[in-house]
Amino acid sequence: MKSKILVVDDDPSMLILIEYNLRLAGYEVLCVSDGESVFEVLTKFRPDAIVLDRMLPQTNGLDVCRRLRTQHNMVPIIMLTAMHEVSERIVGLDNGADDYMTKPFSPQELISRIRSLMRRVQTLPSDAEGTIYEIGGLTVIEKQREVLLNGRSIDLTPKEFELLVFLCRHRGKVLSRQQLLHGVWDYHFLGDTRIVDVHISHLRDKLEKNARSPEFIVTIRNVGYKLADTVKQCLAASTIYPQQA
Template identity: 70%
Template structure:
């Protein structure tokens, strides 16, 4: 069955270019041209991924992403931003986008990013029915793609879940930001590691607030991060 991509961009030339190239590699594509149209499209077209421009009529990309996540719609979102809008990139991630690309971009790179995101969302670790992972008050259910804290479900975006699962697989090991980019996003992000820091911050907020315990995810200064149980004291340089 073809994967469905919803393209949201108010520039017809970009929408047509994306639609042509995505269909060429086998995706089913639907285009809408303003932010408000996204919500009807998600209920009728049911996309597997949304390519979402930041600057849109009626409702901008950040507002769209925020509303999707507030409705517990965790469809992966690849946000398109202008080259100079670094703050907008971070704002997009802060509001639930899984990845971003800057304009101008090559259709081939965008397709590679989409394939990487969908591959990560679909992938199951190891066996068909992998066991639950217990870390302190946190339970990760890989097959169900669910996370519980104190027995209560926690809403994570697809990318937040993948990041947590990757940290779980390497529990106790220090992982650099570049290792996390390569392991979770499936590509090297040209040295821009802020996407990792934003997702780590979101994970901490969601996990540690509910667990009422500090520092499941430890920052190792000038290196990266590691996942550990809060009862284990860390000595940081």
């Protein structure tokens, strides 16, 4: 079955370009030209990923992204923007996008990023099928893509979840921003590592009681981040959650 991509852009030529290349790459594609149409087609089309332009008539891309996340829809989103300032692109990440690309861009790079994003959402390494990570009141269950904090379910975007899992797999080890970019995003952002800081900030907002004194994600000044090394890894999920065996 073909993966489904929803493309949202009010530029007809851009829609034609993206649709042509995505179909050529084997995807099923639906194109819409405004933000409100996204919510009209979501239930019926059920996209595996969304390519979303930031500047749209009526409901802009930021509003669309924010509404999707508020509705607990965690479909992977790649945001397109004509704004080259890093601060402007980070606004998209702040509103729930998993990745961003600046126009003009290569269709081949867009396809590569879609594949990378979807691959990490849809697959797990064979040795992680039953892996559960625990630290304090935080529980990360890879197979179910579930995060619990003191027994309460926490909604994370796909990239936030992948970043947290990557930190769990390397618990206690200091990871540079470049290592996190390469390990979680599969490519380098031409030296722009602030995408990591944005996602770390989002994780802390959702997981930490006090961001200034983090319990889980520790900042190593001038280096990067690490997950506190008191994480307990349990390879057999059934030993903790028998009902999931």
